[in-house]
Amino acid sequence: MQNVTRLCHTKSILTVNGQFPGPRIVTREGDRVVVRVNNHVDNNVSLHWHGVRQLQSGWADGPSYVTQCPIQRGQSYVYNFTIVGQIGTLWWHAHISWLRATLHGPILILPKRHVPYPFPKPYKDVPVMFGEWFNANTEAIIKQALQTGAAPNVSDAYTINGLPGPLYNCSAKDTFKLSVKPGKTYLLRLINAALNDELFFTIPDHTLTVVDVDAVYVKPFDTDTLLITPGQTYNVLLKTKPNYPNATFLMAARPYVTGVATFDNSTTTGILEYQRPNSSKVHIKDLPLFKPTLPPLNDTSFAINFTTKLRSLANAQFPANVPQTIDKRFFFTVGIGTLPCPKNQTCQGPNGTKFAGSINNVSFILPSTALLQAHYFGQSNGVYTTDFPSNPPIPFNYTGAPPNNTLVISGTKVVVLPFNTNVELVMQGTSIFGGESHPLHLHGHNFYLVGQGIGNFDPYKDPSNFNLVDPIERNTAGVPSGGWVAIRFQANNPGVWFMHCHLEIHTSWGLKMAWIVLDGKLPNQKLPPPPSDLPKC
Ligand code: C2O
Numbered sequence: 043m044q045n046v047t048r049l050c051h052t053k054s055i056l057t058v059n060g061q062f063p064g065p066r067i068v069t070r071e072g073d074r075v076v077v078r079v080n081n082h083v084d085n086n087v088s089l090h091w092h093g094v095r096q097l098q099s100g101w102a103d104g105p106s107y108v109t110q111c112p113i114q115r116g117q118s119y120v121y122n123f124t125i126v127g128q129i130g131t132l133w134w135h136a137h138i139s140w141l142r143a144t145l146h147g148p149i150l151i152l153p154k155r156h157v158p159y160p161f162p163k164p165y166k167d168v169p170v171m172f173g174e175w176f177n178a179n180t181e182a183i184i185k186q187a188l189q190t191g192a193a194p195n196v197s198d199a200y201t202i203n204g205l206p207g208p209l210y211n212c213s214a215k216d217t218f219k220l221s222v223k224p225g226k227t228y229l230l231r232l233i234n235a236a237l238n239d240e241l242f243f244t245i246p247d248h249t250l251t252v253v254d255v256d257a258v259y260v261k262p263f264d265t266d267t268l269l270i271t272p273g274q275t276y277n278v279l280l281k282t283k284p285n286y287p288n289a290t291f292l293m294a295a296r297p298y299v300t301g302v303a304t305f306d307n308s309t310t311t312g313i314l315e316y317q318r319p320n321s322s323k324v325h326i327k328d329l330p331l332f333k334p335t336l337p338p339l340n341d342t343s344f345a346i347n348f349t350t351k352l353r354s355l356a357n358a359q360f361p362a363n364v365p366q367t368i369d370k371r372f373f374f375t376v377g378i379g380t381l382p383c384p385k386n387q388t389c390q391g392p393n394g395t396k397f398a399g400s401i402n403n404v405s406f407i408l409p410s411t412a413l414l415q416a417h418y419f420g421q422s423n424g425v426y427t428t429d430f431p432s433n434p435p436i437p438f439n440y441t442g443a444p445p446n447n448t449l450v451i452s453g454t455k456v457v458v459l460p461f462n463t464n465v466e467l468v469m470q471g472t473s474i475f476g477g478e479s480h481p482l483h484l485h486g487h488n489f490y491l492v493g494q495g496i497g498n499f500d501p502y503k504d505p506s507n508f509n510l511v512d513p514i515e516r517n518t519a520g521v522p523s524g525g526w527v528a529i530r531f532q533a534n535n536p537g538v539w540f541m542h543c544h545l546e547i548h549t550s551w552g553l554k555m556a557w558i559v560l561d562g563k564l565p566n567q568k569l570p571p572p573p574s575d576l577p578k579c
Pocket residue numbers: 090092105135137273483485540542544
């Protein structure tokens with residue numbers, strides 16, 4: 043626990059090793075990472091290594107009640123996993139309730155020693171982690187929202203590396219400063235750790251070259267603005283100006299919002315300044331400040347244009363192994379619906395109901411023991427069922443006028459996949475409450491984003507436009523507001539793998555499900571037994 047003051051409010055927050063944002067983990071591809079987590083607080087906690095493939099190390103993935111029971115006060119658990127074939131930036135965060143609001147930090151994955159990047163070697167690495175600051179206690183906020191069924195209170199600020207910047211009251215001194223030298227290339231490692239908001243980001247009068255996304259190299263492309271959803275990471279090269287400019291630059295991030303709910307529409311800023319030699323007569327403080335321009339808050343065409351520019355590097359050294367033949371096709375609707383208000387209670391969701399998130403009309407309930415243990419020990423009875431629907435129970439015009447009945451069902455249902463199944467999954471956004479973009483995150487696998495579009499997916503026309511050559515490979519993809527995405531992945535990692543919207547409130551409302559990938563026949567295709575310190579529920 044740590045007292046932290048932002049926007050004139052002091053509150054006590056949970057931290058790892060007293061740091062906020064948390065400590066960075068610096069690794070190389072091929073390294074084994076061992077992290078011992080000792081829980082000294084009253085909250086149950088587990089940590090997730092977001093985007094790490096966890097090949098045959100599913101016990102170390104971390105989502106509470108999915109791959110493990112949470113670590114209780116006074117207990118510890120050792121996460122032990124190897125980084126295989128991933129280079130770039132990932133991150134770690136708590137994976138229970140809303141604790142990830144303050145429990146998060148970067149994972150930097152460098153290439154193996156003496157292996158170069160497929161782009162000019164950067165002069166310096168700079169993690170840039172976006173977050174969301176709440177003056178109130180976030181556990182109280184989500185508890186109240188789940189009780190009343192209403193949307194939760196919104197945040198009070200966005201942050202860059204924990205600092206809101208000068209556009210908020212009382213926070214001028216809490217400003218992230220990036221001091222650079224002219225004529226150098228900096229590698230910015232952007233991570234969106236905000237709870238509930240996708241963010242636009244820009245540095246005025248500078249170009250950003252995207253080179254790596256979710257720890258996978260991409261074909262480099264230049265942009266002055268990025269869109270980053272919670273869960274995503276972007277490695278971008280920032281080439282500084284050849285000479286000292288007579289200005290400083292205000293970098294900024296603010297949300298991309300679809301849907302109708304109220305949201306925090308504030309802007310976090312940081313300062314890019316050129317650090318002059320001591321002998322210089324110029325004072326940085328006297329220089330004019332270049333202001334940013336960002337797209338409108340609901341700029342969906344920017345979102346679509348930006349994501350269609352992303353392409354895998356897909357060369358001989360870093361091939362795109364897109365599954366070309368498909369064993370199993372799924373069509374999932376993702377969106378917001380309602381659950382009935384429990385008897386003897388009044389609810390503040392739409393028409394006296396409770397908000398619910400759902401996939402194919404199922405609002406997922408976490409069990410009180412971990413799915414992976416139940417699966418591994420053959421004790422699924424009473425924990426989960428394997429009848430998660432492959433298609434929507436009742437087809438409707440997903441992006442048209444909302445259906446009369448917005449009710450969903452709740453349950454703990456999973457999909458079981460034999461080892462090495464090639465999966466194609468179309469995720470269709472629904473516009474029941476206005477239509478919202480949903481950043482869907484898959485654990486334990488990367489997927490290829492082979493197609494996307496606005497409106498309803500057309501199973502006859504749209505697949506012919508799929509990119510099976512160099513689609514972006516990643517672990518989190520935004521299902522566009524009022525549109526769809528198609529992804530492909532090979533289920534080659536035995537275990538139980540969570541898939542959920544990375545907007546935390548949607549996850550809390552049940553917009554989540556799990557895949558069980560069965561063992562293969564060969565010894566190296568099986569999930570090993572659990573470590574002896576695996577926490578108990
Ligand atoms: Cu970054 Cu399941 O999450």
